[in-house]
Amino acid sequence: MDLNYPVETEPFRTEIRQWLADNLPEGWGTPGFSMTKEERKAFLADWTAKLFEGGWICASWPEEYGGKGLGLMESVVLNEEFARAEAPLRADFFGDTLVGPTILQWASEEQKQQFIPGILKGTIAWCQGFSEPDAGSDLAGLTTRAELDGDEWVINGQKVWTTQAQFADYIFLLARTDPDAPKHAGISYLLVPMDQEGIEVRPIAQVDGSADFNEIFITDARCPKENVVGGVNNGWKVAMTTLGFERGSSATTGHRRFLRELDTIIATARANGRIHDPLIRQRLATAWSKVKIMEINGYRSLTDALNGTHHMAALGAANKMNWSEFHQETMELAMDILGMAGQILTGDPNEVSDEGLHRGREDYPVSALQASFFFSRSETIWGGTAEIQRNIVGERVLGLPKEPKPVAAG
Numbered sequence: 001m002d003l004n005y006p007v008e009t010e011p012f013r014t015e016i017r018q019w020l021a022d023n024l025p026e027g028w029g030t031p032g033f034s035m036t037k038e039e040r041k042a043f044l045a046d047w048t049a050k051l052f053e054g055g056w057i058c059a060s061w062p063e064e065y066g067g068k069g070l071g072l073m074e075s076v077v078l079n080e081e082f083a084r085a086e087a088p089l090r091a092d093f094f095g096d097t098l099v100g101p102t103i104l105q106w107a108s109e110e111q112k113q114q115f116i117p118g119i120l121k122g123t124i125a126w127c128q129g130f131s132e133p134d135a136g137s138d139l140a141g142l143t144t145r146a147e148l149d150g151d152e153w154v155i156n157g158q159k160v161w162t163t164q165a166q167f168a169d170y171i172f173l174l175a176r177t178d179p180d181a182p183k184h185a186g187i188s189y190l191l192v193p194m195d196q197e198g199i200e201v202r203p204i205a206q207v208d209g210s211a212d213f214n215e216i217f218i219t220d221a222r223c224p225k226e227n228v229v230g231g232v233n234n235g236w237k238v239a240m241t242t243l244g245f246e247r248g249s250s251a252t253t254g255h256r257r258f259l260r261e262l263d264t265i266i267a268t269a270r271a272n273g274r275i276h277d278p279l280i281r282q283r284l285a286t287a288w289s290k291v292k293i294m295e296i297n298g299y300r301s302l303t304d305a306l307n308g309t310h311h312m313a314a315l316g317a318a319n320k321m322n323w324s325e326f327h328q329e330t331m332e333l334a335m336d337i338l339g340m341a342g343q344i345l346t347g348d349p350n351e352v353s354d355e356g357l358h359r360g361r362e363d364y365p366v367s368a369l370q371a372s373f374f375f376s377r378s379e380t381i382w383g384g385t386a387e388i389q390r391n392i393v394g395e396r397v398l399g400l401p402k403e404p405k406p407v408a409a410g
Contacts, residue, residue, distance in 0.1 A: 347370065
């Protein structure tokens, strides 16, 4: 692990810092700085346009597709400086981070020209349609079907845990296009417009009233025949690429959100006196140690990527398992520090998240820590359950025997 960044990255770091200083609101990041709900929404709307004009959205993409063609170290520096300033760096998470890179790798030139500009400008919102009620961890067991009818695919099925589906313009989904093929071989990766009669979105309300997750019921929905990415019946391979993007980004900055949250938890413990409890102090020290391990592992991941010595699937599985379980433990610690006060709604009903969304219902105003506690319960499930991640590490890294298949009774 080498922490000495190449000297040629320093002018680029200086350039980014200056751009952020010139474009962020005055006072951003200083103690006491705050925005009203309306100010936050206005800022986010203008900020996407500024990011696009600066060329910072998807800056690692090739220049011919609107990126800056940044190398790995320049991309790392860019992520680090935006994270240091706590400034948003993407127009649409699913577009920038998941389906966009997948389109660049697998799509036809016509598809790239159709979808990439909207992703870069933030004018197309996306959601991911992989999981189904009976096909979560066993993704290849999905039953949503797409049948070709002339120049269109006709799609029927159901998707679940679909984040931000109520705001999406398109869904990138997996559907079975050859029911007679082996289950991994008969799947295609489709780009489907959401605004049509055949798609019904039902929000899944959480205990705090928020509803980022949704069910999607698909009845004779349609998309053009050309909207298959990577070829018909090749969707499994394409989807694994998407999941690789989901699990492998931001190696040196992923720990920062946990560190900021831990600082808030420690400040809370100091304020209410729980910091003097030796058991609480020990748990806080353990949490801090785990964040530092995340940071060190991030640099190890970067070193592996630079040297071409990493195993992306196993590395992503280990990292996902690590941070998701850590976050659940730490948010349970936060609730223990709050004690009975944590059972009282202490949030501001007008407060919004960094994405400009309410934390829960306005009549159920959870605090930031309470909202994070509720959300952390899902983190060991989405993106691949912790159990599946352990299988990947055990089988692909440690060389352990594969998990035995269930045997039908009788």
